């Protein structure tokens with residue numbers, strides 16, 4: 354398996370800049386390139402200034418700015434940035450034609466064994482893969498915004514992506530403390546499919562006049578969002594009860610239509626007697642009584658520390674006191 358120590362980030366805007374910053378902070382040798390040398394040089398200066406600001410305000414540990422400065426450089430051209438890189442991460446705007454052009458340019462100059470990632474949020478890998486020579490070394494490496502602060506990275510392996518490609522990128526991410534998951538090349542991958550479904554319902558609630566935008570956000574961030582940093586929706590399902598969710602889905606479907614019909618994966622499990630943590634049989638795992646006790650104790654600790662953090666932080670600038 355290839356060990357990744359040198360990375361080129363092509364497109365040094367919002368996401369590319371954050372990705373470069375985080376990888377350089379972790380000790381990888383990172384080069385950025387943009388559409389012009391001037392843009393890359395300006396982005397480099399911006400990233401160093403941001404790293405210094407973050408460290409000065411105590412939001413990054415001591416040494417962050419120095420590590421970024423030591424490990425990050427800018428290149429005059431894509432060819433120069435890519436030369437000798439183990440991984441090339443493409444982070445140009447979300448335009449399939451532009452991405453295909455840049456990916457073709459990268460593959461034309463990169464070593465054939467260099468790995469190539471795209472930070473696309475929504476474009477299927479299959480729509481980009483044939484722009485890359487040796488597509489076995491190509492995958493989605495999807496950081497979240499802002500990349501230097503939000504930990505999770507979604508990896509998408511396409512029909513041609515080699516297992517060793519995914520393993521090498523995953524090992525690099527694990528080595529720098531970033532959680533990742535490998536998911537299929539399906540529309541929206543995981544993050545955006547779920548996020549867009551949630552945003553759509555939130556928008557419909559406002560459109561139908563059931564709540565103001567401010568009230569929707571207050572409820573979601575202080576309930577679902579509060580819990581979601583610790584437990585994904587499927588872990589929450591096990592905690593609340595599969596039978597409870599199945600019944601609630603049916604009630605919602607009666608009122609709101611088929612988009613709320615319970616998926617078979619849920620009704621089959623609930624009908625088979627898998628009701629979640631309360632009877633030891635979850636959607637995809639079993640729980641002993643000891644597991645349930647340990648999860649509840651950990652949850653109490655996590656929620657209590659989250660409450661303390663929220664009490665300590667001033668409200669986000671766009672929120673008025675009355676909404677917190």
Ligand SMILES: NC(=O)c1ccc[n+]([C@@H]2O[C@H](COP(=O)([O-])OP(=O)(O)OC[C@H]3O[C@@H](n4cnc5c(N)ncnc54)[C@H](O)[C@@H]3O)[C@@H](O)[C@H]2O)c1
Pocket residue numbers: 363364365366367368369386387388389392444445446447448451455472473474475496497498
């Ligand atoms: N912004 C987000 O919230 C977010 C989150 C996750 C993923 N993404 C994805 O990350 C990618 C980049 O998004 P962004 O928000 O950083 O965009 P951005 O516009 O901030 O940055 C894109 C950069 O690419 C550069 N660029 C344009 N053409 C180029 C070329 N031919 N060669 C080299 N560089 C070129 C631009 O000059 C710019 O610096 C997109 O695929 C986007 O969907 C964005």
